[in-house]
Amino acid sequence: MSTMVGNWKMAISDGCMPGxxxxxxxxxxxxxxxELTFCAEGGQPLGPFRLIIPPRRTLSPALEDLVDSGLPFPNLPYCAVVVSDAPVLVQPHPADQGMAKVRRSAA
Incomplete structure (x- = not known):
């Protein structure tokens, strides 16, 4: 689901849907x-959104939790880039469990 692109950087290209x-x-x-940055086809990147995750703990933000003024493309899949200054594991979790096994490319 995810691809390492550098030291504590990860790109999620499966297409995160709103929710x-x-x-x-x-x-x-x-x-x-x-730092989380989201990109949709044909639009400007959203972010970076900055979070602090306490030691040996988890956070599970949704894109809507981070964007104050609403999503500019509410029906398009988004790719995500995650950059961290410490080792962080990232796992996308679809809101619609039926879509968990279906690849939804944002590209």
Whole structure:
């Protein structure tokens, strides 16, 4: 589902739909400063959104939790780029469990 693109950087290209969540697990003994950037075809990137994940804890934000003024493309899939200053595991979690096994490419 995810592809490592560098040191503590991850790209999720499966196409996160509005309502989906990203489960973020900080596996380090220190707080992780994380930046999330979302991209949809034909639109400007959203973010970066900055989060702090406490040591050895999780956060599960949805895109709607991060965007104050509403999504510019509410029906399009978004790719996500995750950058962290500490090791963080990232797992997309579809809001619609029936879509969990169907690849929804945003490209």
């Amino acid at each position: 989906d969540r990203l489960h973020l697990l900080n596996i380090s003994p220190a707080g992780a400063h994380v």
